[in-house]
Structures are given as structure tokens and as C-alpha cells.
Amino acid sequence: MAVSVALVGPAAPARAAAVFTNPLAEQRADPHIYRHTDGYYYFTATVPEYDRIVLRRATTLQGLATAPEQVIWRRHSTGEMGAHIWAPEIHFIDGRWYIYFAAGRAEDVWAIRPYVLESSAANPLDGPWVERGQLQPARSSFSLDATTFVHNGQRYLAWAEYAGSNSNIYLARLVNPWTYAGTPTLIATPTYAWETRGYRVNEGPAVLIRNGRVFLTYSASATDASYAIGLLTAAAGSDLLNPASWSKRATPVLASDGRTGQWGPGHNSFTVAEDGSDVIVYHSRNYERYLGNGYDPLTDPNRRTRIQRFYWNADGTPNFGVPVPDGATPVRLRAHDLPDRYLRHWEFRVRLEPDVTNLADSQFRIVAGLADPSAISLESTNYPGYYLRHRDHQVWVERNDGSNLFRQDATFGRRAGLADPAKVSLESMNFPGQYVRHRGGLLYLEAVADPAGWASATFALD
Structure with a gap:
């Protein structure tokens, strides 16, 4: 059964991609x-x-x-x-x-x-x-x-x-x-x-x-x-x-x-x-x-x-x-400012890369948040039970160990894109004001108060 996901904070616009x-x-x-x-x-x-x-x-x-x-x-x-x-x-x-x-x-x-x-x-x-x-x-x-x-x-x-x-x-x-x-x-x-x-x-x-x-x-x-x-x-x-x-x-x-x-x-x-x-x-x-x-x-x-x-x-x-x-349909997250590059995991570290030939490394299911069903979590396609989570402000794909900390680290508010409201940004549930963003080809959880950094924390769902 598909999960109906509510939005946290400002509502993100309806996603254009077909869902099945x-x-x-x-x-x-x-x-x-x-x-x-x-x-x-x-x-x-x-x-x-x-x-x-x-x-x-x-x-x-x-x-x-x-x-x-x-x-x-x-x-x-x-x-x-x-x-x-x-x-x-x-x-x-x-x-x-x-x-x-x-x-x-x-x-x-x-x-x-x-x-x-x-x-x-x-x-x-x-x-x-x-x-x-x-x-x-x-x-x-x-x-x-x-x-x-x-x-x-x-x-x-x-x-x-x-x-x-x-x-x-x-x-x-x-x-x-x-x-x-x-x-x-x-x-x-x-x-x-x-x-x-x-x-x-x-x-x-x-x-x-x-x-x-x-x-x-x-x-x-x-x-x-x-x-x-x-x-x-x-x-x-x-x-x-x-x-x-x-x-x-x-x-x-x-x-x-x-x-x-x-x-x-x-x-x-x-x-x-x-x-x-x-x-x-x-x-x-x-x-x-x-x-x-x-x-x-x-x-x-x-x-x-x-x-x-x-x-x-x-x-x-x-x-x-x-x-x-x-x-639910897996999606790919494409960088707003580097539109030929997608989030993918490699040795469980999440990074941004073009031409991901191992396609499933870059596909995630959007499911109800592990710590808050009104938020979202992103589950790996080729490693079911593994989720996008932040640890020491780095972003990884790791197996859900059932702990409260993991559930919180793997739960995000789905926001209207900071740089483009038609896209999405992911705000940490347990560190409000900090977002998933790319820097130097890797993914981090960081504050992006400066508008110059908004693009790096904005993603299209393909």
C-alpha cells in the first residue's frame, strides 16, 4: 500500500512526477x-x-x-x-x-x-x-x-x-x-x-x-x-x-x-x-x-x-x-545547481555523481518518517531497510538499527525547495534549520541561511 505522506512546515508543491x-x-x-x-x-x-x-x-x-x-x-x-x-x-x-x-x-x-x-x-x-x-x-x-x-x-x-x-x-x-x-x-x-x-x-x-x-x-x-x-x-x-x-x-x-x-x-x-x-x-x-x-x-x-x-x-x-x-515508486534526487548529477550511495556514503550506471544506488523510496509519520524518510532501493540518515553531519545510507537516534537522524521535513519552490529541500527533524546539501561532491547536513547556498540544498525528484 502506498504511504500518504504529510508535509512538515511550509507545504512543498505537488510533485510533477507520476506516482505508482x-x-x-x-x-x-x-x-x-x-x-x-x-x-x-x-x-x-x-x-x-x-x-x-x-x-x-x-x-x-x-x-x-x-x-x-x-x-x-x-x-x-x-x-x-x-x-x-x-x-x-x-x-x-x-x-x-x-x-x-x-x-x-x-x-x-x-x-x-x-x-x-x-x-x-x-x-x-x-x-x-x-x-x-x-x-x-x-x-x-x-x-x-x-x-x-x-x-x-x-x-x-x-x-x-x-x-x-x-x-x-x-x-x-x-x-x-x-x-x-x-x-x-x-x-x-x-x-x-x-x-x-x-x-x-x-x-x-x-x-x-x-x-x-x-x-x-x-x-x-x-x-x-x-x-x-x-x-x-x-x-x-x-x-x-x-x-x-x-x-x-x-x-x-x-x-x-x-x-x-x-x-x-x-x-x-x-x-x-x-x-x-x-x-x-x-x-x-x-x-x-x-x-x-x-x-x-x-x-x-x-x-x-x-x-x-x-x-x-x-x-x-x-x-x-x-x-x-x-x-511506492522510487525516485532520484537531482541537484538543482548541477542538473546532470544525482544523489547516490557508494560504500554507504552519500555523494553527488553524474551518469550513475548502477542505477539503484541513486533510487530511494519516499516513505512515512521513521520518527514522525507526518515527515518523510528515504529508503534505499537496492538495500531495503537502509535509509538516508545524517551522522556527525555527514549523510550516509545505513541500516535501521531500531534506535530512537537512528529514526530521528533518518527523518526529514520535506520542504519547498529553498532555491526553487517547485523542487524539494530536506530539513533535519532533530536539527531544525539544517538541510541536506552537497559540498565538494559529498552530502552533508548543514545550515544554509545564506541564499547563495540554497541551490546546493535543493533537489528535483525524477
């Missing part, structure tokens, strides 16, 4: 969120019964958590589209809605292929939906996880398909939303150890185009705690249907993290929050189980839809950090 709480939806896997021009976010995902396609909409990302859910299609009782209804995605193409999904046959549940639904309704929750059938030309082997994107005026289709012992990712040009042209191009196959745990899998492609490159994320390995997200990259001007255009990162970009209590992050999509920030949408479980002990992850219903901001490295590549803990 994880998980967004329980028992919803393979999530896909599409932001449409009508002002709504549309959300669909795999349900654990594998028998229907559901859809909900809201004007905010957080609103999707409580939005009414509509069943817009159910599996057939016989024949095609009769089993294993998986990984729906919703797209708006040339004035119509399309849902891509995977399904097996009622009489052969593993004969899984990609299919397409179409609707001309203004509101896709109302339907009706027309079955356009299997993607054409029809695939002859286990195929799933179709997605579509446009680049340089050309619409593409990407999907996963088994060939031999591998699940690979293929790419083709679309002629219309349910028909592709030419011979599909194989652009990724599992080769690294982290892609072959339990099964040899590359699946669940999702595309992000930015900074002169086409980034394609995918999921790998078995769908238990081994599941992780990888990254392919191609130059924006390259021939995307040439396998040589794509390079694969050797390590995952998002993986299980025992510190944050998230296991098997995968099958993601991308969207943009109301404030314009970039958001990754994915599922994970909040417990760790392994294959080999009688556990079948496909029968485990507890994959949950989650959303979190991601950022961009100085080299133009995306930085997803770690799967953040459940609860």
Missing part, C-alpha cells in the same frame, strides 16, 4: 500497456486460467490497478484458439484496434501459434472483436509472443518460435496487421548461460527506439526465478532484416534480485507515464522457487504486473536498474 505503487496487478503475467491518443492507458495480460483475454483502461498508470476489467474474448471450445491463451498485446493501427495473442488447439494444447483480433470500436472494451485468425503466412511450429512496431515508415512484426531445441526471435515486414511478407529473419537465439537455464529460450520481444538506435528487449530461460530480460541493439539506419545489424548484450538488463524480493522479471513492454518519463512494464514473483523440486512455473498463478521508471546512460543506452521492491 507495485505490484500494479496481481496474477497478471506478460503485461502490455498501450497509451492511446484518447488519453487512456489500455492494459491487457495473461490470466492464470489461460482461457480468455481481458482489458482495462484508465487515464493514469496507477489507475489501471483499480480500473474495471472487461473480458473481450474467450477461447474456443474446440479447434484452433482453444487452449493456452497467452501474452495478449493491444495496438492501434490505421484507425483500428488489434490484439496479438498466442493460443493452442483445444485437442492439442501445445500446438501454439500467434493469432490476431480486430475491432473498429472507439473504445476497445466495448468491441465487437473480429477474429482475423492466425498470422499469415501460417507458422508451422510452436510460435508465440508477437509484437509490432514502426520504424522509418515500415511496420515490422517480431515474435518467438521454436526451432530444434531453441526458442528464437524472428523479424519480418508486415503487409497488414495480420500478414507479413518474405522470409522471416532470425535475429536472436539463446547462446549465453543466463539464457539457457531450464530451457534454451529467447522470447517476448519488445521494441524501444531512441538515440539513433533500435533496442529490442527479450526474455530468456525458464519462467521461474531464472527468467531475465536481455537486450538487442541495431543502428537506426541499418537494415533490421539483416541479422548482422543486431548485437546482443552479454548480460541481462533486468534479473532476479533477492535484496528487493523480486524473482523472474520478464516479458516486458514499454510505455510513457503521465509526466513523460519512460516506464518498463513486466511481471515477476515475490518469492523464489526452482525447477527440479516438483514445481512447474506454468501452473503457478502468481506472476504480477509491475511498472517502474527507467533512465538513459550517457552513451544513449537504456538503464533499467533492478526490479524495485514492492511499494
Whole structure:
């Protein structure tokens, strides 16, 4: 549950950044969120019964958590589209809605292929939906996880398909939303150890185009705690249907993290929050189980839809950090007078640095104050239970030892920014008039009565 935080002293203005709480939806896997021009976010995902396609909409990302859910299609009782209804995605193409999904046959549940639904309704929750059938030309082997994107005026289709012992990712040009042209191009196959745990899998492609490159994320390995997200990259001007255009990162970009209590992050999509920030949408479980002990992850219903901001490295590549803990959205504190620099902890000392590639070092959850619930405390993202606190007027990230002194040292009044009221300043609860400020690249607790020092004690929340 999100914490409602009251302000101490002069009220800080409402934060512009969108706020959301994880998980967004329980028992919803393979999530896909599409932001449409009508002002709504549309959300669909795999349900654990594998028998229907559901859809909900809201004007905010957080609103999707409580939005009414509509069943817009159910599996057939016989024949095609009769089993294993998986990984729906919703797209708006040339004035119509399309849902891509995977399904097996009622009489052969593993004969899984990609299919397409179409609707001309203004509101896709109302339907009706027309079955356009299997993607054409029809695939002859286990195929799933179709997605579509446009680049340089050309619409593409990407999907996963088994060939031999591998699940690979293929790419083709679309002629219309349910028909592709030419011979599909194989652009990724599992080769690294982290892609072959339990099964040899590359699946669940999702595309992000930015900074002169086409980034394609995918999921790998078995769908238990081994599941992780990888990254392919191609130059924006390259021939995307040439396998040589794509390079694969050797390590995952998002993986299980025992510190944050998230296991098997995968099958993601991308969207943009109301404030314009970039958001990754994915599922994970909040417990760790392994294959080999009688556990079948496909029968485990507890994959949950989650959303979190991601950022961009100085080299133009995306930085997803770690799967953040459940609860309120982590934020980053950016210096008002050095806007390319963020608060981060290194060996538990808090400092100000640019281009923090270990993203979670610079992310904090704003929670109710440990010593006063009307104030705030800042909890580390990658070290839950560790908080920003001052000690001997230096600022550290340290584990809450339960003492009154720690609680006071880790509690701050959230003030309107001393140098800019649209931003924030952090005033010590037990040393009124002293603020968190940077000096010489490190963070201190000091009085800043001189207006010349206000900028160093003012931060933007990103």
C-alpha cells in the first residue's frame, strides 16, 4: 500500500512526477500497456486460467490497478484458439484496434501459434472483436509472443518460435496487421548461460527506439526465478532484416534480485507515464522457487504486473536498474545547481555523481518518517531497510538499527525547495534549520541561511 505522506512546515508543491505503487496487478503475467491518443492507458495480460483475454483502461498508470476489467474474448471450445491463451498485446493501427495473442488447439494444447483480433470500436472494451485468425503466412511450429512496431515508415512484426531445441526471435515486414511478407529473419537465439537455464529460450520481444538506435528487449530461460530480460541493439539506419545489424548484450538488463524480493522479471513492454518519463512494464514473483523440486512455473498463478521508471546512460543506452521492491515508486534526487548529477550511495556514503550506471544506488523510496509519520524518510532501493540518515553531519545510507537516534537522524521535513519552490529541500527533524546539501561532491547536513547556498540544498525528484 502506498504511504500518504504529510508535509512538515511550509507545504512543498505537488510533485510533477507520476506516482505508482507495485505490484500494479496481481496474477497478471506478460503485461502490455498501450497509451492511446484518447488519453487512456489500455492494459491487457495473461490470466492464470489461460482461457480468455481481458482489458482495462484508465487515464493514469496507477489507475489501471483499480480500473474495471472487461473480458473481450474467450477461447474456443474446440479447434484452433482453444487452449493456452497467452501474452495478449493491444495496438492501434490505421484507425483500428488489434490484439496479438498466442493460443493452442483445444485437442492439442501445445500446438501454439500467434493469432490476431480486430475491432473498429472507439473504445476497445466495448468491441465487437473480429477474429482475423492466425498470422499469415501460417507458422508451422510452436510460435508465440508477437509484437509490432514502426520504424522509418515500415511496420515490422517480431515474435518467438521454436526451432530444434531453441526458442528464437524472428523479424519480418508486415503487409497488414495480420500478414507479413518474405522470409522471416532470425535475429536472436539463446547462446549465453543466463539464457539457457531450464530451457534454451529467447522470447517476448519488445521494441524501444531512441538515440539513433533500435533496442529490442527479450526474455530468456525458464519462467521461474531464472527468467531475465536481455537486450538487442541495431543502428537506426541499418537494415533490421539483416541479422548482422543486431548485437546482443552479454548480460541481462533486468534479473532476479533477492535484496528487493523480486524473482523472474520478464516479458516486458514499454510505455510513457503521465509526466513523460519512460516506464518498463513486466511481471515477476515475490518469492523464489526452482525447477527440479516438483514445481512447474506454468501452473503457478502468481506472476504480477509491475511498472517502474527507467533512465538513459550517457552513451544513449537504456538503464533499467533492478526490479524495485514492492511499494511506492522510487525516485532520484537531482541537484538543482548541477542538473546532470544525482544523489547516490557508494560504500554507504552519500555523494553527488553524474551518469550513475548502477542505477539503484541513486533510487530511494519516499516513505512515512521513521520518527514522525507526518515527515518523510528515504529508503534505499537496492538495500531495503537502509535509509538516508545524517551522522556527525555527514549523510550516509545505513541500516535501521531500531534506535530512537537512528529514526530521528533518518527523518526529514520535506520542504519547498529553498532555491526553487517547485523542487524539494530536506530539513533535519532533530536539527531544525539544517538541510541536506552537497559540498565538494559529498552530502552533508548543514545550515544554509545564506541564499547563495540554497541551490546546493535543493533537489528535483525524477
